[in-house]
Amino acid sequence: xxxxxxxxxxxxxxxxxxxxxxxxxxxxxxxxxxxxxxxxxxxxxxxxxxxxxxxxxxxxxxxxxxxxxxxxxxxxxxxxxxxxxxxxxxxxxxxxxxxxxxxx
Numbered sequence: 001x002x003x004x005x006x007x008x009x010x011x012x013x014x015x016x017x018x019x020x021x022x023x024x025x026x027x028x029x030x031x032x033x034x035x036x037x038x039x040x041x042x043x044x045x046x047x048x049x050x051x052x053x054x055x056x057x058x059x060x061x062x063x064x065x066x067x068x069x070x071x072x073x074x075x076x077x078x079x080x081x082x083x084x085x086x087x088x089x090x091x092x093x094x095x096x097x098x099x100x101x102x103x104x
Contacts, residue, residue, distance in 0.1 A: 012034065012040075020048060021048065023049075026053040052100045076101045
């Protein structure tokens with residue numbers, strides 16, 4: 001397929017010992033897989049903050065994914081002014097890209 005590139009990937013959990021302060025996931029639809037692959041990072045570092053670009057159109061199961069996120073973190077979105085505002089899963093499902101700020 002023209003314009004398609006396959007790249008090797010590895011779970012972020014391979015780097016759980018690094019204990020990052022912030023992880024940004026903006027992967028054009030692969031956020032669910034990346035989030036699943038960083039559960040060890042989250043467990044090893046409860047203070048980690050995650051910026052996650054979410055678009056329901058690019059998600060295999062957007063409602064389930066948001067439920068998983070909200071089960072682990074307070075669900076907030078970044079505004080155009082860079083402020084974190086609480087957001088419901090329904091608001092995140094509203095369409096278009098939403099930059100979620102996930103922190104405990």
